[in-house]
Amino acid sequence: xxxxxxxxxxxxxxxxxxxxxxxxxxxxxxxxxxxxxxxxxxxxxxxxxxxxxxxxxxxxxxxxxxxxxxxxxxxxxxxxxxxxxxxxxxxxxxxxxxxxxxxxxxxxxxxxxxxxxxxxxxxxxxxxxxxxxxxxxxxxxxxxxxxxxxxxxxxxxxxxxxxxxxxxxxxxxxxxxxxxxxxxxxxxxxxxxxxxxxxxxxxxxxxxxxxxxxxxxxxxxxxxxxxxxxxxxxxxxxxxxxxxxxxxxxxxxxxxxxxxxxxxxxxxxxxxxxxxxxxxxxxxxxxxxxxxxxxxxxxxxxxxxxxxxxxxxxxxxxxxxxxxxxxxxxxxxxxxxxxxxxxxxxxxxxxxxxxxxxxxxxxxxxxxxxxxxxxxxxxxxxxxxxxxxxxxxxxxxxxxxxxxxxxxxxxxxxxxxxxxxxxxxxxxxxxxxxxxxxxxxx
Amino acid sequence: xxxxxxxxxxxxxxxxxxxxxxxxxxxxxxxxxxxxxxxxxxxxxxxxxxxxxxxxxxxxxxxxxxxxxxxxxxxxxxxxxxxxxxxxxxxxxxxxxxxxxxxxxxxxxxxxxxxxxxxxxxxxxxxxxxxxxxxxxxxxxxxxxxxxxxxxxxxxxxxxxxxxxxxxxxxxxxxxxxxxxxxxxxxxxxxxxxxxxxxxxxxxxxxxxxxxxxxxxxxxxxxxxxxxxxxxxxxxxxxxxxxxxxxxxxxxxxxxxxxxxxxxxxxxxxxxxxxxxxxxxxxxxxxxxxxxxxxxxxxxxxxxxx
Numbered sequence: 049x050x051x052x053x054x055x056x057x058x059x060x061x062x063x064x065x066x067x068x069x070x071x072x073x074x075x076x077x078x079x080x081x082x083x084x085x086x087x088x089x090x091x092x093x094x095x096x097x098x099x100x101x102x103x104x105x106x107x108x109x110x111x112x113x114x115x116x117x118x119x120x121x122x123x124x125x126x127x128x129x130x131x132x133x134x135x136x137x138x139x140x141x142x143x144x145x146x147x148x149x150x151x152x153x154x155x156x157x158x159x160x161x162x163x164x165x166x167x168x169x170x171x172x173x174x175x176x177x178x179x180x181x182x183x184x185x186x187x188x189x190x191x192x193x194x195x196x197x198x199x200x201x202x203x204x205x206x207x208x209x210x211x212x213x214x215x216x217x218x219x220x221x222x223x224x225x226x227x228x229x230x231x232x233x234x235x236x237x238x239x240x241x242x243x244x245x246x247x248x249x250x251x252x253x254x255x256x257x258x259x260x261x262x263x264x265x266x267x268x269x270x271x272x273x274x275x276x277x278x279x280x281x282x283x284x285x286x287x288x289x290x291x292x293x294x295x296x297x298x299x300x301x302x303x304x305x306x307x308x309x310x311x312x313x314x315x316x317x318x319x320x321x322x323x324x325x326x327x328x329x330x331x332x333x334x335x336x337x338x339x340x341x342x343x344x345x346x347x348x349x350x351x352x353x354x355x356x357x358x359x360x361x362x363x364x365x366x367x368x369x370x371x372x373x374x375x376x377x378x379x380x381x382x383x384x385x386x387x388x389x390x391x392x393x394x395x396x397x398x399x400x401x402x403x404x405x406x407x408x409x410x411x412x413x414x415x416x417x418x419x420x421x422x423x424x425x426x427x428x429x430x431x432x433x434x435x436x437x438x439x440x441x442x443x444x445x446x447x448x449x450x451x452x453x454x455x456x457x458x459x460x461x462x463x464x465x466x467x468x469x470x471x472x473x474x475x476x477x478x479x480x481x482x483x484x485x486x487x488x489x490x
Numbered sequence: 491x492x493x494x495x496x497x498x499x500x501x502x503x504x505x506x507x508x509x510x511x512x513x514x515x516x517x518x519x520x521x522x523x524x525x526x527x528x529x530x531x532x533x534x535x536x537x538x539x540x541x542x543x544x545x546x547x548x549x550x551x552x553x554x555x556x557x558x559x560x561x562x563x564x565x566x567x568x569x570x571x572x573x574x575x576x577x578x579x580x581x582x583x584x585x586x587x588x589x590x591x592x593x594x595x596x597x598x599x600x601x602x603x604x605x606x607x608x609x610x611x612x613x614x615x616x617x618x619x620x621x622x623x624x625x626x627x628x629x630x631x632x633x634x635x636x637x638x639x640x641x642x643x644x645x646x647x648x649x650x651x652x653x654x655x656x657x658x659x660x661x662x663x664x665x666x667x668x669x670x671x672x673x674x675x676x677x678x679x680x681x682x683x684x685x686x687x688x689x690x691x692x693x694x695x696x697x698x699x700x701x702x703x704x705x706x707x708x709x710x711x712x713x714x715x716x717x718x719x720x721x722x723x724x725x726x727x728x729x730x731x732x733x734x735x736x737x738x739x740x741x742x743x744x745x746x747x748x749x750x751x752x753x754x755x756x757x758x759x760x761x762x763x764x765x766x767x768x769x770x771x772x773x774x775x776x777x778x779x780x781x782x783x784x785x786x787x788x789x790x791x792x793x794x795x796x
Contacts, residue, residue, distance in 0.1 A: 051590050058586055062578060258573025262634065265540040265567045266590035268559075472542065485504055 059279025101140040105148030225437035232433035233407040244372035251380030368429030371456040378463030382470035382478040399426035407434040425455035493518040499548035508534040510697040524677040526694035563592035566640035591638040681780040720772035
């Protein structure tokens with residue numbers, strides 16, 4: 049019987065049985081979710097209604113301010129000192145003093161307790177409108193209703209449509225593509241590096257505490273190495289699945305607890321992500337109707353290639369990890385100290401980091417740069433996942449995948465040879481030259 | 491019959507030759523001392539027996555045929571540098587290592603229970619290696635080595651780290667394993683233990699064999715025909731010409747003579763002569779210790795090389 053399953057089982061259980069595994073696995077998504085949700089939630093909760101006493105020396109603003117759910121304007125009588133006193137007594141939160149005469153666009157805000165930070169901007173915005181309308185009427189004698197009609201009619205709106213070879217137009221999901229691409233690319237980088245690094249650490253540990261020699265007197269070094277790599281891969285997949293479930297549960301729980309807050313929040317988020325094509329449609333339905341393709345366009349938006357992305361994500365995660373893990377295991381076997389291993393790891397991990405930097409900084413997902421990076425095996429896991437949502441020709445995807453597979457086998461072969469020699473070498477500082485020599489010997 | 495036959499084995503590393511055309515045999519059922527100074531090639535040979543490395547040229551026969559992958563399950567190895575997973579439960583760890591050597595789970599568990607009971611360490615079952623002292627870890631490591639009942643056992647410096655009581659315990663275990671049919675290769679610098687338990691030895695230096703054979707025969711080869719005789723009083727008569735007195739000293743009232751005889755002479759003459767002169771308290775041949783043989787051989791060889 050092959051002994052690799054035994055090694056896989058040990059590597060897997062040794063990690064998943066630890067209390068710290070359960071804690072970090074469950075806690076990490078919770079912390080991440082809190083990191084996103086909490087600031088939004090706090091700022092939402094802390095924005096109460098602010099009562100504003102208007103002390104208007106110009107007499108242009110009386111009853112012109114519009115009350116919102118966050119601001120309530122009151123126009124009391126009395127001089128500034130009295131209003132300020134009332135502010136201190138808690139009858140209002142802010143006293144707005146507007147200067148008279150030609151300075152009616154200037155003023156002061158007095159408060160005893162600090163108001164929300166957005167208040168000043170919100171009041172200024174309203175003042176701008178009031179002054180604008182007043183100037184239209186008083187100085188240019190323009191009918192306000194006429195002006196508003198003109199303004200509505202001169203509003204423009206564009207819809208992005210992507211056409212294919214058959215001349216069929218589809219609503220473009222450019223924004224969504226980029227966001228999904230960045231998230232996928234980043235996750236691949238994070239997980240490949242995280243788990244490959246675990247392979248490195250664990251190989252070094254086994255080497256330095258000398259258990260390695262006992263194990264390779266029972267199994268072949270390549271079996272030991274593969275067992276470890278596969279075991280940790282399974283840990284990664286387990287952790288990933290648990291976290292997905294945890295995130296879903298957390299979001300569900302949050303929704304149950306604060307439905308109002310959540311629906312409002314998700315709305316603004318979806319606006320952010322997709323600039324909401326539905327809204328664009330509603331605004332400019334005419335434009336699309338002229339194309340005679342409205343229904344088709346809407347369905348195109350919903351046929352975003354999620355299944356392709358998920359399948360490719362697992363492929364690039366798995367084989368990107370397997371390739372890097374093999375190389376990291378080779379390096380781990382060759383070094384006894386952290387500093388040595390970091391020196392050797394650097395040239396290997398730079399391509400991975402480079403692909404992440406390109407992904408985060410580039411705005412053009414179809415550039416030559418990204419295209420080449422998505423084909424070269426060392427950068428393809430991150431770069432291809434970034435490119436994928438915005439469409440990749442099948443042959444490029446195939447070449448990229450095949451190359452990754454080939455390089456995985458090559459790195460495994462290289463590392464297995466280095467590993468066999470390295471795991472028994474002690475006290476010598478290892479260089480790449482040395483590794484090459486080990487690789488070449490039998 | 492020999493369990494291991496090493497035939498013309500050579501192994502080169504990038505900057506030195508570890509083994510040079512080495513041939514030796516390990517008789518089945520023996521305790522075989524693998525001796526030599528540091529860097530002589532002992533560890534390289536041991537790693538070949540464990541199939542961790544392979545010879546550049548030459549063959550190693552195991553039980554009469556070339557060493558094969560499956561043979562690994564009938565070999566037990568205690569490396570000089572001990573190693574266990576620090577944070578793994580001891581019982582899980584030993585069972586895991588035994589299963590890697592091909593034992594089924596239930597058999598491994600049963601054997602382990604047996605050994606824990608034998609060593610009186612049942613309470614360690616659920617503990618971790620980090621909780622144990624160095625000597626305790628050595629015991630666990632010993633169990634790991636033997637739990638799959640190998641035919642060939644390789645111990646590299648097994649006594650290091652053991653206190654005298656546990657060293658004695660270990661020595662008796664090794665002898666018992668031999669008596670039960672296992673062959674033991676013992677690599678050590680502790681010459682006392684070699685003299686106590688080894689049947690056969692080989693002495694390596696710079697990758698070459700310099701001495702091989704039965705321990706007693708080797709010692710006979712190195713005999714110097716010196717005798718120590720303890721008598722009741724000093725003699726003031728002249729000694730026969732065939733007796734060369736090397737030293738003479740008193741111990742309390744007794745006197746000890748160290749006398750070298752010509753190899754052709756019968757030691758009985760010595761006894762007969764002394765009996766006629768005085769009363770004998772003690773008499774024995776001065777046999778060179780393994781320590782002396784080691785130092786003498788290696789020094790002579792290193793001088794010759796220069």
